[in-house]
Amino acid sequence: MEKNNYEWEQEQAQESADLYSHGKYIYGKLNELDPHDSNELDEFFLELSEYDYKALTSYNDQLLERDDEDSETSKQISVDSETIRCIIAQTLRERTAEKNKPNETLKKLLEKFIIEKRRNWGKKQADSTEHKDYRPKIGLFIEIVGNKSGNQLEKRDTVHYKETMFQLPKNKKKMKKYRDKSISELLEMNIPKSDHLAENTITNNFNKVATFLKWCAINDYSIPNLEHPLHNRKKRKSIPKDDRQIFSENDLQKLFMNDYYERMVFEESNQYWIPLLGLFTGARENELCQLYVDDIQNEGGIWFIDINDNKDKRIKSLYAKRKVPIHSTLINKLHFLDYVEKLKIKGKDRLFPELKNSRDGYGQSFSKWFNRTYRKNIDVGKKEGEKKNFHSFRHSLVNYYKQLGNVDEYRVSELVGHKPETTTITYGLYGKIESLKQRKELVELFKVDCLDFKKIRLWKK
Numbered sequence: 001m002e003k004n005n006y007e008w009e010q011e012q013a014q015e016s017a018d019l020y021s022h023g024k025y026i027y028g029k030l031n032e033l034d035p036h037d038s039n040e041l042d043e044f045f046l047e048l049s050e051y052d053y054k055a056l057t058s059y060n061d062q063l064l065e066r067d068d069e070d071s072e073t074s075k076q077i078s079v080d081s082e083t084i085r086c087i088i089a090q091t092l093r094e095r096t097a098e099k100n101k102p103n104e105t106l107k108k109l110l111e112k113f114i115i116e117k118r119r120n121w122g123k124k125q126a127d128s129t130e131h132k133d134y135r136p137k138i139g140l141f142i143e144i145v146g147n148k149s150g151n152q153l154e155k156r157d158t159v160h161y162k163e164t165m166f167q168l169p170k171n172k173k174k175m176k177k178y179r180d181k182s183i184s185e186l187l188e189m190n191i192p193k194s195d196h197l198a199e200n201t202i203t204n205n206f207n208k209v210a211t212f213l214k215w216c217a218i219n220d221y222s223i224p225n226l227e228h229p230l231h232n233r234k235k236r237k238s239i240p241k242d243d244r245q246i247f248s249e250n251d252l253q254k255l256f257m258n259d260y261y262e263r264m265v266f267e268e269s270n271q272y273w274i275p276l277l278g279l280f281t282g283a284r285e286n287e288l289c290q291l292y293v294d295d296i297q298n299e300g301g302i303w304f305i306d307i308n309d310n311k312d313k314r315i316k317s318l319y320a321k322r323k324v325p326i327h328s329t330l331i332n333k334l335h336f337l338d339y340v341e342k343l344k345i346k347g348k349d350r351l352f353p354e355l356k357n358s359r360d361g362y363g364q365s366f367s368k369w370f371n372r373t374y375r376k377n378i379d380v381g382k383k384e385g386e387k388k389n390f391h392s393f394r395h396s397l398v399n400y401y402k403q404l405g406n407v408d409e410y411r412v413s414e415l416v417g418h419k420p421e422t423t424t425i426t427y428g429l430y431g432k433i434e435s436l437k438q439r440k441e442l443v444e445l446f447k448v449d450c451l452d453f454k455k456i457r458l459w460k461k
Helices: 005-031 038-046 050-066 071-075 079-102 106-121 122-144 155-167 183-188 198-219 249-256 271-281 286-291 328-333 336-345 364-378 391-406 409-416 427-431 436-444
Strands: 296-299 302-307 322-325
Touching: 005 050, 005 427, 005 436, 038 198, 071 328, 106 198, 122 155, 122 198, 155 198, 198 436, 249 271, 271 286, 271 336, 286 364, 302 436, 322 409, 322 436, 328 336, 391 409
Parallel strands: none
Antiparallel strands: 296 302, 302 322
16 A cells, blocks of 8 residues: 555654764764874764664754754753864765776776786786685675665664675585575575684685775775774684694505505506605696706705796795705605606607696696595595695695604705794894705605505506
8 A cells, every 4th residue: 555645744754853863873973083083083973773873964954043042952062062073074074985986897997906906916926915815705705784875874784794605605606405506595595604714715705805895995995994893703623733633643544555556556657646646746736847947956966856937837935946966765765767768768858748737727627636536446535523634745845854853844844845844033134044955954854654665566667
């Protein structure tokens, strides 16, 4: 039933009265502040919602008209009321101008953000950083809050995004029951907690969106501090060392004392060599997958792997660039250098020619094989709560040296490509990287007595 004129007028009158009452309340709160403290005033106005501003505007307009008649208001306001009124008038003018100022949509702002940020990401990391991190994560934010203009964004949008993220499922594009659902449809579903996004995933998303929102504010596309609701996330329940577990002796026996190695059930050279190289070097997966034949070098009679960012290779940081001596077991028992020599004779440039470069580097196909096929077939890291993957080789090597008890931490950091954690300026600034000979001695300290390398068949292909 349509409302008659009387009902409509009554509703308008009630709305006007509500606005006046709420505006009066805000005005009173504003008068409690120091009118000469610009920081305090800025924070106050930043916390106001659209309705708050509408109410304050309504009250301020009526206050100017009926100031002489409203004795109650005259008692409420302070001696600085004229200053407060000037501040309100100026703030409202600026806000109106800001809201009316032409602004671009969030999708267009995302494109501008990406163009600017790519200049700082570096050529080799730019594609992966953009398409794996920022674009999908900020795109999800826009999908949740809507493709509105930057100057339309409010803090309540950020809160809505945050609360929505806590309800979304993981792998929503892969799991059939969630795949084709919109955000609103997903929110209506009774999604079990076991399917919710992991805390680390949520935090990672929040960090990327917060960076984007800060950029919008800095470039005057939105109001400041929109990212504040995304801060103060829950503290980690585990410390970083627990994120990936080391391989036990039993795990290592399953990894290398099996039909794959003893009967040579491998289709590609990378499947045979990269786990062995990971075991003895602790190098990162992609560092090994992307190697070229000429990265295997000799200096003063010491063979080593030169990990660098030459050609199309990528490294995680400046500290990742290093020379890793090749363990004698790889040379004498497994004949790794023979494999390298055969590649040179065949005119191959890459150490593992079958691996192809992708947006995420050379390790994509190997990683899928190692985690989805190999570990599954040999029963490593499959138990509930276990966090074991290729990176566990790295943790295992570092832990081995730690348990020896007589190896300086900075030496291990240099070997595996971590930033050395020194406590003095002497080591941190003036200390030199240890010689290749010293590093070779460190490498040879590593023993794997639980493995019988005589049972591992040599690579002949």
